[in-house]
Amino acid sequence: MDKLIETIVSAIEDKKGKNIVSLDLSGFDGAICSHFVVCNADSTTQVCAIAAEIEEKVFEKLGEKVWRIEGQQNGVWVAMDYVDVVVHIFQTELRSFYKLEELWADAPLVKYEYEE
Secondary structure (H helix, E strand, O other): OHHHHHHHHHHHHHOOOEEEEEEEOOOOOOOOOOEEEEEEEOOHHHHHHHHHHHHHHHHHHHOOOOOEEEOOOOOOEEEEEOOOEEEEEEEHHHHHHHOHHHHHOOOOEEEEOOOO
């Protein structure tokens, strides 16, 4: 699973995704996955480009296909389900509005540094 998260984060960084965090939900009963990766982007084009890069890189490096993708049609947000790892890519304004990672505020959190 660490390789999957590393590959996802690397793909996000390649497309200049911002504020990348991963949450370890493995200790929570009823959590929909073991890990949750969240990031944001400045445009619908960038949101979709990040999702495409994740899908391509994960398949290329690990041979894993995304189980389900939602939100590609509008590009305002995209959710990608890799069963144990769920990725959410938001436009910046929506991420600050929904504050998704605050739902799991007790979960161990890893923040990834990025260069602008």
